[in-house]
Amino acid sequence: MxxxxxxxxxxxxxxxxxxxxxxxxxxxxxxxxxxxxxxxxxxxxxxxxxxxxxxxxxxxxxxxxxxxxxxxxxxxxxxxxxxxxxxxxxxxxxxxxxxxxxxxxxxxxxxxxxxxxxxxxxxxxxxxxxxxxxxxxxxxxxxxxxxxxxxxxxxxxxxxxxxxxxxxxxxxxxNTIVMYYNKKLFADPKTNPSGAPVPTGMMNWDDLIAIAKKMTLDKSGKTAEDPAFNKSGVSQWGLVMDAAGSADSVLESQLWSNGAKLVNDDRSFAMNTPEAMEVLTKFSGFITKENAVPNFGQSQTLSKDPFLALSTGKVAIAFGGSWNASEYKIAGIDFEAILPPKFKEEKTVVQxxxxxxxxxxxxxxxxxxxxxxxxxxxxxxxxxxxxxxxxxxxxxxxxxxxxxxxFDKQVFIESQKYAIPVPFFDGKEKLLWDIIPQKLSNPMSGKGDIAKAVEEIQKAYGK
CATH class of the missing domain: 3.40.190.10 (Periplasmic binding protein-like II)
Known part of the structure; x- marks a missing residue:
């Protein structure tokens, strides 16, 4: 896959x-x-x-x-x-x-x-x-x-x-989209100096990002919770996710989790609601305020494919596909798979x-x-x-x-229960794979206005 x-x-x-x-x-x-x-x-x-x-x-x-x-x-x-x-x-x-x-x-x-x-x-x-x-x-x-x-x-x-x-x-x-974590990083006091607990399935986003901040370290070993944390010299990331670049596999399901949608049933644009903006704003804050998630450029330095970031051994938690498990094994990562976090309801993606x-x-x-x-x-x-x-x-x-x-393969079976019912349609692939990544990546990293980017996405989509 x-x-x-x-x-x-x-x-x-x-x-x-x-x-x-x-x-x-x-x-x-x-x-x-x-x-x-x-x-x-x-x-x-x-x-x-x-x-x-x-x-x-x-x-x-x-x-x-x-x-x-x-x-x-x-x-x-x-x-x-x-x-x-x-x-x-x-x-x-x-x-x-x-x-x-x-x-x-x-x-x-x-x-x-x-x-x-x-x-x-x-x-x-x-x-x-x-x-x-x-x-x-x-x-x-x-x-x-x-x-x-x-x-x-x-x-x-x-x-x-x-x-x-x-x-x-x-x-x-x-094949499903889940979340993985590096067990070795959590078990080693050098890479987990704050004693952060391992994440569990179906956590809310606030609890997960609290763990991610404890697991984000600068080169001197300070966590993202420390006021003296150097965000320009990160050696280990608590969470890697690229919401804009993974619009179909991460962003769309999390919009649903918060009661929003990417597109309506009539295929008209739907990402301009308060519920959708709440998701985008929170995800941007993980990068710009919490310092627990790399921006687009930093993520690309780790891995061109954000789903392979866990393979670097420098990432504690990351989204990934069920098919990525074999690649993590090849990279020598001791990992576990869990259901993704949620806003209001558990939602995920089946490909x-x-x-x-x-x-x-x-x-x-x-x-x-x-x-x-x-x-x-x-x-x-x-x-x-x-x-x-x-x-x-x-x-x-x-x-x-x-x-x-x-590792817990049951999560791949269980996650099918939470799949969002959103078949592809002609034109949606361009919205997901071209328009959203182009228009939203920089604003999500703090370089531009998110609301304006959403307006531009709607205009480019044309529905």
């Missing part, structure tokens, strides 16, 4: 694609496109005969499947498919993959030429855009007809893969990928059987046993937690 900080808006030929989809017949997937997707449910409601059995001829039904990823990730998918074929030997799955950038170019072109793979992997950030262009089959009626068990998922996990209330993909994984179906597939039954299995208990348990992703299906939680990795 890549962090959202690593994603970049994909290049589009939307008018060409839209025209091609309108003019093309909806009848046929060529079956040899070489593309792939990556999901499904338990197979509930799909019999071997409905799944594309070859019948008397003994011929197998071929399903094409495409994903992005490394060769290791492709190999993991193929291992999953071996288990799928133990149950459905009459369905042959042809897997293809591309790197992240090339993948979206291929999906766009194949959607226009009606040659999409039967099943293909979809990122939540681009689901709405492709749904609007007619590049994915609306699964809503099919899920009902096939008795898809929606209760296996947290409601907001399913909602993240919807557009205008319709389901366009089934969940593959549910999902899912499995979509070509609207012109000739193999709908077999494609559905594949998706249904991959997204259901059997496929999700197999995915969990690989240990590479946090499963979205609640019935796979025990399999995921069975492998002890030295």
């Amino acid at each position: 890549r962090s959202r900080e690593q994603l970049r808006p994909i290049q589009w030929a939307a008018p060409v694609l839209a025209t091609a989809l309108v003019l093309s017949a909806c009848g046929g997937n060529s079956g040899d496109s070489g593309n792939s997707g990556n999901s499904g449910n338990s197979g509930k409601g799909a019999s071997p005969s409905a799944s594309g059995s070859g019948g008397a001829s003994g011929a197998k039904t071929k399903v094409t499947f495409m994903q992005w990823g490394t060769q290791d990730e492709v190999n993991q998918t193929k291992e999953l498919l071996k288990k799928f074929n133990e149950k459905y030997p009459d369905i042959e799955v042809e897997v293809a993959s591309k790197d992240w950038e090339t993948y979206w170019t291929a999906i766009t072109a194949q959607a226009a030429s009606q040659s999409l793979p039967d099943v293909f992997k979809m990122d939540e950030a681009y689901l709405d855009k492709y749904a609007k262009l007619g590049a994915m089959k609306d699964l809503t009626e099919l899920m009902s007809a096939k008795s898809f068990d929606a209760s296996d998922f947290e409601p907001n996990v399913l909602k993240k893969l919807q557009s205008d209330g319709k389901q366009y993909a089934l969940p593959r994984d549910a 999902e990928t899912g499995y979509a179906m070509s609207p012109s597939t000739k193999n709908e039954d077999a494609a559905w059987t594949l998706m249904n299995w991959l997204s259901g208990p059997e496929g999700q348990i197999a995915l969990a046993e690989q240990g590479q992703s946090v499963p979205a299906n609640k019935k796979a939680a025990d399999a995921y937690l069975a492998k002890d990795e030295g």
